[in-house]
Amino acid sequence: MVAMQINLHQVTADYQAGPIRSPEILKSISTTVKSGSFTAVAGKTGSGKSSLLKLMNGLLVPVKGRVSIGEIMITSENAKQSVKEARQKVGMVFQFPESQLFAETVEKDIMFGPMNFGVPEAEAKQIALEVIKRVGLDASLLSKSPFSLSGGQKRYVAMAGILAMSPDILILDEPGAGLDPKGKKEVMDLLHAWHKERGLTTLLVTHDMDDVALYADEVIVMDGGRIVFQDNPERLFADMAAIHQWGLDLPQARKLQIRIEQEANVTLSQICLTLAQLADALIEAGLA
Template sequence: MQIRLDTVTADYRVGPIRSPKILNAVSTTVKSKSFSAVVGHTGSGKSSLLKLTNGLLLPTSGQVEIGDHIIKSENPKKSVKAARKKVGMVFQFPESQLFAETVEKDIIFGPLNFGMSVEEAKVIAKEVIVQVGLEVSILKKSPFSLSGGQKRRVAIAGILAMNPDILVLDEPGAGLDPKGKKEIMSLIRSWHEEKGLTTIFVTHDMDDVALYADEVIVMEKGSIAFQGTVRDAFRDADRVRNWHLELPEARRFQLKLEKEKAVSLPRVCLTLNELADVLIEVGLA
């Protein structure tokens, strides 16, 4: 399912506080079944871009298209509800959203809200809890008795239970140790491929971009500074620095080696395995 923004401007409001044009005339298309990272320094508009996809933030002008559903500032209620059936959004610390007395009740809450029967929802809860790498027995436990990594998995299972066509994640690895983060990101990538999802995630970690994403959107001051393949995004180191971003570890090593050896390797390397292969190919390893 494709996402399209057509000259979208959006203001951000928290009570009486208003930040005008947190997004400024943004036009972009996120292709169906793509896996895209959204990056940028703090306040660039990354999370606001995600919130437009399920109506948590509404455009003040322009429109957001989620498949056949169009979200505008005028009369958005019906279109937002339809879009939310298609878009599963995982917040930065999704475990903070857990509220029910058991894991099962937390997971089935969304499906029940969208009209599924209790029996159907419980069957799906058993399926998704296994998909996130947890035992079915955990469904009867209180979510508040779980570890941080388990809570994250339960929260994501609740999103998967609604069977979204689009998966939107705001810093899915935030607060997790390296092992837990790798497990969560690998699971997300696997679901993306198995279910043919359109997936977008915000991250501050450029190695996550290099390892998991196919495309990248770079946000700057509420506008899109770049959209394209990950390899093209990290090709020009000076441009990346101007975006106030870091390079992935492998790309940093590549540029350091090229400078020390006075060579130019034949392609941009995004992972250490890619870099090792290229060094063998050119006879430097």
């Protein structure tokens, strides 16, 4: 599998949901998401985060500009054909992916995506068996109704259905929403491991800055329908004025670092985004 670069060139998009229309929910955005990167998308509610992701799998089409998914270019003129092509490359895990379940058995639910894109039934059955195991569920669940499962099992089945399509690009819209901290970490660890194994290009919308600190190698910050920052997490969390301006939180380790620096009147040698980094910096400074 070859990961894919995503390019947006001067993209403006409107949001339409029935009679409700929001013009220019995204405003002349240009950016590149590097092939193989794990990019977090942050910003306060209404900043355009989810709309940015929807552009990348054709749920939202540019009014102006163009979106390139690898070699596939989506514009307002060619949207119908290009969106269909792009969806074969892009897997999207929504906030509550279990709401996407619909088939009479878990196996049929997982097989639906691959078969919809032309994979033969026997091969789709084999894929379903592989991915159900990959998400940590027992193969005996394949014959059960997805609606008979626990909430956690439903979420893993829904993710298995996305992974079964072998996407080149994985788009995650708050995939840990509604889970307890342990369950959320398990989901995020699984998705991050899949990203690494398959060499995917992954985008994650999240309000949780610990997700950004733990998993992302790049972060995009949205504000008012525009991209106001794109760089590594260390640089973002070093700029306290910008964090405040854009209404963002800090990772727990960074909050603790700032408190320790203020109380001990020291400046540690690095921006600490994880507790392990903070422990190392404290040892280096002779404070632990």
